[in-house]
Amino acid sequence: MKTFYNEAETYVDEMLEGIVAAHPGELAFAAGERRAIMRVDAPVKDKVAICTGGGSGHLPVFMGYVGKGLIDGAAIGNVFASPSMNQMLTLTRAVHGGKGVLYLYGNYGGDVMNFDMAAELAEEEGIQVRTVLVADDVASAPKGKESERRGVAGLFYAYKVAGACADSGASLEEVAVTTEEALAQVRSIGVAISPCTVPGAGKPTFTLPEDQMEIGMGIHGEAGIHRGPRRPADEVTADMVRLLLEDLPLAAGEDVSVLVNSLGATPLEELYIVYRKAAEILGEGKVKVYSPYVGRYATSMEMAGYSITLFRLNDRFKGYLDHPVRTPFVREGR
């Protein structure tokens, strides 16, 4: 894989400096911490602050969602590695607007341990913290073991709901419970056809023969549920939507938001071919698609592949999806 960067050692720091330099009116480093980025007007007084974080390599996850209507800040680790407890704690102090802080991030061991420790120390300082984990990848653990699942593109919907709910003036407990209720209605699954290479690692995160694909692969190259010959987009998409609907049955007349996400290298053209088929299948079941999203929402550097996420909606969640947001990567509504 040919790439453009300077040194593996400075990859993350230079990327973050670039993002802050490109969006000076919107983003800033939190309290001088070079691994924590917050909205420039943080702390927002009397609003529940929302913090996220995790390893680099997934843009626009995480920094791309920092801004009005979504989240207040993100702590950023090395590629695919959790940020430190202290980076999270520094961010927490910087964004806390007096109404508590929600930690909202993907279910990965290193992130959980660091965020939990930061939460303990923040509580000791008198900052109220609640944690909600995103665990939407149906391929990473079977039904019945939902809490062991990994968090992937469903992060986007989690940020949308939590951000809109927090903007409505809700309490920390209300934002946390609402976000959990929404996440109970979110499911994702991915498919990969080629890997990415962590800078400095020298070799790709996995190997997959040219004629093969893997359904269910995680965004760090974690093993999926089915490896087999590559097939046309419609067939693969039909399999994936079927797996999602087995986990999250949708009745005729129900509303669902669909997110077709590129894992990095897969182009928009292919995503729309995928979306077409997904929408067709949902339409056959008389399920109504409300607010589709197609694009790069949660990536794995230059991995080729895509994921599909379904979010089963009620009127309240529809309202949250319509809530205007303004971040460097997402601009919706007023």
Next chain:
Amino acid sequence: MAELTLREVVEIFAELARAFEANRDRLNELDARLGDGDHGLSMARGFGAVASLLQEKPPGTISDALMQGGMHFNEISGSTIGILMFSAMREAGKAVAGKERAGVPEMAEMLAAAIGGIQKRGKAQVGQKTILDSLQPALEALQGALAAGEPEGPALEAAARAAEEGAEATRKLESAIGRARWFAERSKGELDPGAVSGAIIVRTVADHFSARTDT
């Protein structure tokens, strides 16, 4: 007499940095079989940074050295191992809060506290193929030797041996926690790099005091 003072703690961290630098590639290779292959790098970087910090900005007490050192380790090596080492060093530091020196019985208390910190943060148990599988046998051997009235040098040596045996015994275990659990089946027969690191830590402390007794 084997006794930790602030100076000894600073020296031991320098020795840990050297030990992990020497074992870096071996630990990376072990990790690559079950994980992402950066464990040796994380440990070498973490302890290297702690050793430099303690030399440049000497802390006031043993407890501060461990707690600030742990914070710095986590800062440099983020991720899972970074927070586990932070939790271990923070709890070990708390166990000797206000003390200027720590003899072998206090070292046993520090090790017990460190194990508690790792268990609490990592939610792991002995037998799940983690660093606990070398630290816990070391603690038991140390406590056993002290209870039997053995001299301090041999007691520390017994702890180091038990840690090494515990690490070796992880070959028989299946990874039951963390990212390596995705390779549970394949993990049989392999050493757990975390347990090997635990053994390196206990061995480094024991050798520090046996080297001093020799001179």
